[in-house]
Amino acid sequence: MNKARWIGLALLAAAPLAGMGDYPLHLIILCLLWAFVYTGWAVMGRLGMVSLGHGAFLGVGAYVVVMGWNHFHISPWLGLPLALAATAALAFLIGYPCFRFKIVGHYFALVTLALSEVVRLIIIALRDYTGGSLGVTPKTALAKASWSLSAMQFSSKLVWFYVILMVWLAGLWIWTRVDRSMSRLALEAISQEEDAAASIGMSVTRLKLGVTMVSALMTCVGGVLYAQYQLYVNPESVSGIGISLQMVFGAIAGGMFVRLGPTVGAVFTLLLAEGLRLTIGHDIHGLDATIYGLMLVLFIIFMPKGILGAAIEAYEKRRRAPRVAPA
Amino acid sequence: MQIFDSFLLEAVINGILLGGILALLALGLNLIFGVIDVVWICYAELIMIGMYSVYYAHNVYHWPLALAFLACVLLVAALGALLHVLVIRPVLGAEPINQLLVTGGVLFFLQAVATLAFGVEFKNVGVSLPALQIAGMYISFARLIAFGVALGGMVALYLFLKRTYIGTAIRAISQDRGIMPLMGVSPNRIFVLTSAIGGALAGLAACLLVLQYDIHPAIGLSFGPITFMVCVLGGLGNMVGGFIAAFIFAQFISVGGYFLALEWGYVLAFLFFIGMMFWRPQGILGGK
Numbered sequence: 001m002n003k004a005r006w007i008g009l010a011l012l013a014a015a016p017l018a019g020m021g022d023y024p025l026h027l028i029i030l031c032l033l034w035a036f037v038y039t040g041w042a043v044m045g046r047l048g049m050v051s052l053g054h055g056a057f058l059g060v061g062a063y064v065v066v067m068g069w070n071h072f073h074i075s076p077w078l079g080l081p082l083a084l085a086a087t088a089a090l091a092f093l094i095g096y097p098c099f100r101f102k103i104v105g106h107y108f109a110l111v112t113l114a115l116s117e118v119v120r121l122i123i124i125a126l127r128d129y130t131g132g133s134l135g136v137t138p139k140t141a142l143a144k145a146s147w148s149l150s151a152m153q154f155s156s157k158l159v160w161f162y163v164i165l166m167v168w169l170a171g172l173w174i175w176t177r178v179d180r181s182m183s184r185l186a187l188e189a190i191s192q193e194e195d196a197a198a199s200i201g202m203s204v205t206r207l208k209l210g211v212t213m214v215s216a217l218m219t220c221v222g223g224v225l226y227a228q229y230q231l232y233v234n235p236e237s238v239s240g241i242g243i244s245l246q247m248v249f250g251a252i253a254g255g256m257f258v259r260l261g262p263t264v265g266a267v268f269t270l271l272l273a274e275g276l277r278l279t280i281g282h283d284i285h286g287l288d289a290t291i292y293g294l295m296l297v298l299f300i301i302f303m304p305k306g307i308l309g310a311a312i313e314a315y316e317k318r319r320r321a322p323r324v325a326p327a
Numbered sequence: 328m329q330i331f332d333s334f335l336l337e338a339v340i341n342g343i344l345l346g347g348i349l350a351l352l353a354l355g356l357n358l359i360f361g362v363i364d365v366v367w368i369c370y371a372e373l374i375m376i377g378m379y380s381v382y383y384a385h386n387v388y389h390w391p392l393a394l395a396f397l398a399c400v401l402l403v404a405a406l407g408a409l410l411h412v413l414v415i416r417p418v419l420g421a422e423p424i425n426q427l428l429v430t431g432g433v434l435f436f437l438q439a440v441a442t443l444a445f446g447v448e449f450k451n452v453g454v455s456l457p458a459l460q461i462a463g464m465y466i467s468f469a470r471l472i473a474f475g476v477a478l479g480g481m482v483a484l485y486l487f488l489k490r491t492y493i494g495t496a497i498r499a500i501s502q503d504r505g506i507m508p509l510m511g512v513s514p515n516r517i518f519v520l521t522s523a524i525g526g527a528l529a530g531l532a533a534c535l536l537v538l539q540y541d542i543h544p545a546i547g548l549s550f551g552p553i554t555f556m557v558c559v560l561g562g563l564g565n566m567v568g569g570f571i572a573a574f575i576f577a578q579f580i581s582v583g584g585y586f587l588a589l590e591w592g593y594v595l596a597f598l599f600f601i602g603m604m605f606w607r608p609q610g611i612l613g614g615k
Contacts, residue, residue, distance in 0.1 A: 286442030293436030
């Protein structure tokens, strides 16, 4: 198993060297980037904290860095810690009272939804600086050179591939760390029965806040990378209800209870969207999104554990089956 | 010193009128949550479909406006019942959050279907109502009608729930979902009926909104989130609370929009909402 994992990783890392076109490479990069973001969401989502507000963190990440670069000439490398600090403050501001006052389930989802709308509306309201709904492009540093380290802009997709591959691996590592920590067990207990967990001395607020911080900061990093890679952001694509729901669906479609689940979800949703776009094309406007929406509904009804979750379950059932004596 | 700035007063009055609409929007959502314990994230998208139905009936097939409105209410009521039977019923036993998310999927689906069927161009039914001029203030007649109808709809729903047998059964289910089947009430039928009523309220809202706004596939996003906030602020499922919360929110949007830009009115309303959640997470009228 372990060997297979390393071989798979090596194949993935070597794939772009085999002379693949720009478009497939672009797709792989986007898959890895969204896989990282969905993994970040699932870190808290699978513990019963279903946030519909992660668009807020993605938006803060993308816009703080781009605004800093465009208006104050702050290098994205300095913008990144600024964005992380802003995200941490925002996550604390929303998380602490929510967990302190036991806002869970529907209420938590709707409060976080409001947060992502606040961020989207603030971005639009500050249109004199952010370009409003039209979006904004980071000032280019690629006029003379093909890359600029200080501006975090690279025209080569290969560079982005390796950067985002590393980030994605780091995301999986964080997932494993959280998974193996005591906090995870404690949080699972809390998500089942919060009062009982508190009664045996678990610090519910602190544990939940910790995981929320990890999740929010990962999403923020995803936002920064998205803006720097695409070199264009608009409020709808990084904040608000649409992208927040997309993250949730991606994680659920793949399976948010297993480590590679969100990654499978990202690959699946992206390939589905691209596949539909390529086969149906833009002539019939909206057909691809119709099928996409329909599949989301079917997924939640018939496969709530997601693709990978269901696959693992089926595999284990088959492996166990021979041991059961036939009736 | 001029305290009663007439423009400010106009903003306040417009806020009250907007509050009527928001209250109507929240009413349907609260009814469904109170009875079935499900939040329809796609509620505003049902309204969007209703608005298109008015447009097509009136402007394309040249039905009289009243008939188009009736068709809209019936159509969205049917959609509401259909939504329950096809989408909500299969997940009633699943994790509560899945019920919320599945309607989120319906949101994407309806938006995409509308894009596919109706295109992305803005559409307008072209019924223009005059603005009333009172003491130097302009009050939109369409908003005044909307306010009146919204209040009328709420009174009608209140009487229905209080005075009829079915209404009593609906209220009973909302109080104890477990015990009512023992009393011979079929929850299933009540759920479908409640969904249809919730849909009809969305249809009614669509008729009122179509007079004021252009129709496009993403219009649901512009008043969907605010409706959820109104419901939560009032206490999910608490109809009176939702009613009060609607007017508070509307004032933030209208007066905030008067002093600053329109988006800032919304930002203030949302920030107020987040703040309130920490002070009274159970809603303004919820018990401790």
